Amino acid sequence: MIYTEAKIYSDGSHYIAIPHTVRPRKIRRKRQEEVITIKCKSKAISPLNEENENIIERITTKKELFNEVYAETVYMKKRERKKKIMETLSPHFESEEKVKEYIKENTEMKKRNLLARKIRLSRKMNLQEFNYFVTFTYDGNLHTEESFRKKLKNCLSHLSSRKSWRYIG
Secondary structure, rough: OOHHHHHHEEEOOOOOEEOOOOOOOOOOOOOOOOOOEEEEEEEEOOOOOOEEEEEEEEEEEHHHHHHHHHHHHHOOHHHHHOOOHHHHHHOOOOOHHHHHHHHHHHHHHHHHHHHHHHHHHHHHOOOOOOOOOOOOOOOOOOOOHHHHHHHHHHHHHHHHOOOOOOOOO
């Protein structure tokens, strides 16, 4: 391997070299995202404990709306997810074909990003020599899932900076 032609990047704590390839790569510019207005229902409780549904207009982009709906539908089946995203985004596009194309592009991008994160994680893991495997459980009376996660992250952060621990979670 010729090290002078290797692509070198840092994952935050390590430098990783990837051999040079001859595949040409286009520079892609980010598209300017179109701003859209969404009408949302907001439930407000009055002093008399009556629920009122107010319609609020919210300014966002198509990409942010897609990400919100995708996050809500992550655990659904693919067809159901696609149908739900289609229903939500279709009022903001001119034709059904453009909506389908937009959904296809963004779901493929989500898959690529997930794969890139997994590759980065495996490269980082291969640079280390791990000695232990640990599984944590928490008492539901003392913590919620979020509070336990926050405390554990804080503890591991202190141990990594003070005692030079390395961990992957």
